[in-house]
Amino acid sequence: MKEKTIYEHLRDKGLSRRDFMKLCGTIAGMMGLEFSPPVKALGKLAHPTPAEVVARALTTKPKLPIIWLEFQDCAGCSEAISRSSSPSLAKLVLNDIAIEYHETLMAAGSQAEKAKEECMEKYRGKYVLVVEGSPTVADDGIYCVVAGKSNLDLLKEATAGAAAVIATGNCASFGGIPGANPNPTRACGVADLIKDKPVINIPGCPAIPEVTTGTILYFLIMGELPKTDHLLRPLTFYGHTIHDHCLRRPFYEAGKFAESFDDEGARKGYCLYKLGCKGPTTYNACAALKWEQGLSYPVQSGHPCLGCSEPHFWDGGGFYQGQSAALIPPESKTTAVAAGVGVAIGAALAGVNAAKKGRAKKALTSISAVGPGESGAKPISQSESKKEG
Ligand code: SF4
Ligand code: SF4
Known part of the structure; x- marks a missing residue:
C-alpha cells in the first residue's frame, strides 16, 4: 500500500489546509531555506517561495524515517529537544514528520531493538541516522555497549542503510567531554569513522534544538544535507x-x-x-x-x-x-x-520567532495535541581501532 504523505498524515489528524500553509512558512524559516536548490526540487516552478517549496515536499513525501542512536554522552541534546523553545515544532518534527526509533526516548528492551531492525530493513537507503554521543574506538568499542553490541558495530550496522548521518552535539561531532584529555576510551567524532556516507555536524553542548530539527527538515525537504563549513557544520547556523x-x-x-x-x-x-x-x-x-x-x-x-x-x-x-x-x-x-x-540566519530567525510569537501557533498546537570533517580527535579508522585497542 502506498505510504501516506506527510500532508495526508497531518490532515487526518485535523490540520486544516490554511494551518498547513502557515506551518510550511514556519518550517521554511526554521531551516533557513535558500532559494537556489528549491527550483530543482519543484521542477517547473522557477521562483517558488520557501513556503511553497516546503508545501510541495510535505504533500508529496512520506514521513522521514529517523534512527537516533546514543553513545557516550549525557543525553543533553535529547533533553534539550524535549524541552525545546519551540516544543510544539520539535514534537511535530519528531512525531509527525519523522522518527521511528530513538534509543533513549523509546522504552528499552528487545521490542525497541526489534523496531530499530525493522526500520533499518524497511527504509534501507532512505532513513537518516542521528547520532548523539561520541563513538569510542578503544578496545574495539567495548566501553559503550548497547543490547550486547559494541557502539562500533551499532554504528556500522546503522550507517550501512542510512541516506545521511547527522551528528548532534559536541560529543558526536568532535568527541566532546568523553574525548577530553586523557580520553581513556578514545572517543572521537562520527565523521572520523564514517567516510562513505554524507555526514553533518551539529556541535554544541547541547546542540541548539532548532538547529538539529532545522537540519532534519532541510534533508526532508531538499533531499540532501545543507552546505557546511570545513568542520561539517551547516553554514546557515554556524556561519558567524x-x-x-x-x-x-x-x-x-x-x-x-x-x-x-x-x-x-x-x-x-x-x-x-x-x-x-x-x-x-x-x-x-x-x-x-x-x-x-x-x-x-x-x-x-x-x-x-x-x-x-x-x-x-x-x-x-x-x-x-x-x-x-x-x-x-x-x-x-x-x-x-x-x-x-546575515540573510540565511535571518531567515531561520524569522521562522523561529514566528513560531515563538504564535503566528503558527494554531497549526502547531493542533498537531502537538495528538500527537570530516576535521575533528579534534586524531582520525581513527575502525581497522586502526582494532590494531590500537
Ligand atoms: S554561548 Fe558558547 S558555550 Fe554557550 S551554548 Fe552558545 S556556543 Fe556553547
Ligand atoms: S562581545 Fe564578544 S568577547 Fe565580549 S562577551 Fe560578547 S562574545 Fe564575548
Missing part, C-alpha cells in the same frame, strides 16, 4: 561567531570589560572577554537564535561563552581565563555585524 551577534559587542568595541563576575562592569553588562569569553572564536547561532523561547543565551545572562561548538572545547585553554584582545582573529566578522544579521 557568537561575537558577531553579541549584544555586549559595543562594550567590546569601546574597550569596556568586566574584570570579575561581581564588579561594576559586570553589573553594567560589559564585555566578558577578560573573564574567558570564547565568543570571538566560536561559531554557533546562540546569539542570533537564543535559547528558551528567545529569552536569553549564556553571554546575555552573564556567563562567558565556553566555545562548546568547537573541537577540543573542554581542553582548549581552560575556562574563565582572560585572554589578550590581540588573540581575536582578524576573520572575526566585524563587517557582518555592521551589515546586520
Whole structure:
C-alpha cells in the first residue's frame, strides 16, 4: 500500500489546509531555506517561495524515517529537544514528520531493538541516522555497549542503510567531554569513522534544538544535507561567531570589560572577554537564535561563552581565563555585524520567532495535541581501532 504523505498524515489528524500553509512558512524559516536548490526540487516552478517549496515536499513525501542512536554522552541534546523553545515544532518534527526509533526516548528492551531492525530493513537507503554521543574506538568499542553490541558495530550496522548521518552535539561531532584529555576510551567524532556516507555536524553542548530539527527538515525537504563549513557544520547556523551577534559587542568595541563576575562592569553588562569569553572564536547561532523561547543565551545572562561548538572545547585553554584582545582573529566578522544579521540566519530567525510569537501557533498546537570533517580527535579508522585497542 502506498505510504501516506506527510500532508495526508497531518490532515487526518485535523490540520486544516490554511494551518498547513502557515506551518510550511514556519518550517521554511526554521531551516533557513535558500532559494537556489528549491527550483530543482519543484521542477517547473522557477521562483517558488520557501513556503511553497516546503508545501510541495510535505504533500508529496512520506514521513522521514529517523534512527537516533546514543553513545557516550549525557543525553543533553535529547533533553534539550524535549524541552525545546519551540516544543510544539520539535514534537511535530519528531512525531509527525519523522522518527521511528530513538534509543533513549523509546522504552528499552528487545521490542525497541526489534523496531530499530525493522526500520533499518524497511527504509534501507532512505532513513537518516542521528547520532548523539561520541563513538569510542578503544578496545574495539567495548566501553559503550548497547543490547550486547559494541557502539562500533551499532554504528556500522546503522550507517550501512542510512541516506545521511547527522551528528548532534559536541560529543558526536568532535568527541566532546568523553574525548577530553586523557580520553581513556578514545572517543572521537562520527565523521572520523564514517567516510562513505554524507555526514553533518551539529556541535554544541547541547546542540541548539532548532538547529538539529532545522537540519532534519532541510534533508526532508531538499533531499540532501545543507552546505557546511570545513568542520561539517551547516553554514546557515554556524556561519558567524557568537561575537558577531553579541549584544555586549559595543562594550567590546569601546574597550569596556568586566574584570570579575561581581564588579561594576559586570553589573553594567560589559564585555566578558577578560573573564574567558570564547565568543570571538566560536561559531554557533546562540546569539542570533537564543535559547528558551528567545529569552536569553549564556553571554546575555552573564556567563562567558565556553566555545562548546568547537573541537577540543573542554581542553582548549581552560575556562574563565582572560585572554589578550590581540588573540581575536582578524576573520572575526566585524563587517557582518555592521551589515546586520546575515540573510540565511535571518531567515531561520524569522521562522523561529514566528513560531515563538504564535503566528503558527494554531497549526502547531493542533498537531502537538495528538500527537570530516576535521575533528579534534586524531582520525581513527575502525581497522586502526582494532590494531590500537
Ligand atoms: S568577547 Fe564575548 S562577551 Fe565580549 S562581545 Fe564578544 S562574545 Fe560578547
Ligand atoms: S554561548 Fe558558547 S558555550 Fe554557550 S551554548 Fe552558545 S556556543 Fe556553547
